[in-house]
Structure formats: structure tokens, C-alpha cells
């Protein structure tokens with residue numbers, strides 16, 4: 001499997017970790033593999049929300065709250081709404097949000113696809129980080145809730161490099177790879193969107209909604 005130069009990530013991790021005690025404490029709650037936004041991705045998210053200062057931010061996939069707290073911290077005037085399907089993660093995220101002192105975060109327990117259908121209002125910034133097989137559906141619903149000029153960031157779009165590989169894909173990864181490729185084609189071809197892919201960590205898609 002293609003692995004993007006690990007020493008590059010090590011270097012980025014070393015020089016760009018965020019100097020924030022409450023965020024560090026949340027990182028330390030997970031030993032070993034962690035699905036939290038990796039160093040570099042977290043700084044990029046912090047950079048983007050502090051630059052754009054969106055009124056409302058939507059996150060799909062809270063895990064234990066790291067990226068929600070990060071975005072709420074770096075864009076304190078935004079309201080961050082974050083959706084998580086796993087009850088244990090949701091409860092831990094609630095505790096972490098409470099401990100963080102951020103009062104601009106609303107956590108919702110449920111399946112992102114269901115929640116998105118009833119969620120009111122618009123979001124000018126969306127971070128997609130939930131089920132990798134459903135990015136196309138998330139995109140459709142998020143665009144319906146997005147003003148012109150809104151930005152979507154989707155994590156893991158290269159799925160460990162497999163999305164960019166030629167040749168046969170192991171059966172267990174085939175559906176996600178196929179759907180991620182469709183997602184990437186879609187964000188590049190849709191005239192309403194202007195998108196780029198950053199080979200940062202597991203691959204980030206950055207999408208700007210130009211309007212209809």
C-alpha cells in the first residue's frame with residue numbers, strides 16, 4: 001500500500017502541534033491509533049475557521065470532541081454543531097466539551113444522515129469526518145444548507161492512499177474506495193463547486209460552494 005512519506009508527517013507533527021492545554025488533554029485520552037484529526041489537519045482546520053470566521057459550523061463525526069472544541073476555540077464567535085452516532089463517544093464528547101469551557105458547541109447524538117434532514121438553518125462551514133461510505137449523500141444535504149461562498153472540508157478522502165492506487169483493491173476496502181472516487185469526481189466536475197485535494201494526512205478535500 002502507498003504510504004505518504006511518514007517522515008514528512010513526523011516533521012509536521014513536531015513543528016505544528018497546537019499549543020493548547022485543553023486540546024492536548026483530549027489527545028492524551030486515546031492511546032495508540034486515534035481517529036482524531038491528525039496534527040497538520042487540526043492546524044489547517046484552526047487556520048480555516050479563524051480565517052473565515054463562519055457564523056455556524058457543522059461537523060459530521062464528533063468522536064470525543066477534539067475537532068469540535070478546536071473549531072470552537074479558534075472561531076469563538078461561531079456556533080459549532082457536531083453530530084455523533086456512537087453513544088459512548090457522544091457521552092465522552094459531552095464531558096470534554098463541558099471541561100473545555102466552550103459554550104458555543106451543540107452536540108447531537110444520531111446518524112448524520114438522519115440528523116441532517118431535520119437540522120434547521122444554514123452552515124457556512126462544514127467538516128465532514130463521519131462514515132466514509134456516505135460522503136456523497138452528506139455533500140448533497142450540506143449544499144442545500146449552505147450559502148454561496150460556503151466551505152466544506154472532508155477528511156480521509158485518500159483513504160490511506162488506496163483511492164489513488166491503480167490495480168485491484170482488496171474486497172474489504174472496495175466499496176469505500178469506489179464511493180470516495182465518485183465523491184472526488186463529483187467535487188471536481190460539479191460547476192457549482194471549486195475544489196482541491198490536499199495530500200495532508202489521510203487526504204483532505206477543500207470545497208467552495210460557488211452557488212447555483
Ligand SMILES: C[S@@+](CC[C@H](N)C(=O)[O-])C[C@H]1O[C@@H](n2cnc3c(N)ncnc32)[C@H](O)[C@@H]1O
Pocket residue numbers: 035036037038060061062063064065066067068083084085086089110111112113129130131
Ligand atoms: C474520524 S472520527 C471523528 C474525529 C473528530 N472529527 C476529530 O477530529 O476529533 C469519526 C466519527 O464519526 C462517527 N460516525 C461514523 N458514522 C457516523 C454517522 N453515520 N453519523 C454520525 N457519526 C458517525 C464515528 O462514531 C466516529 O466517532
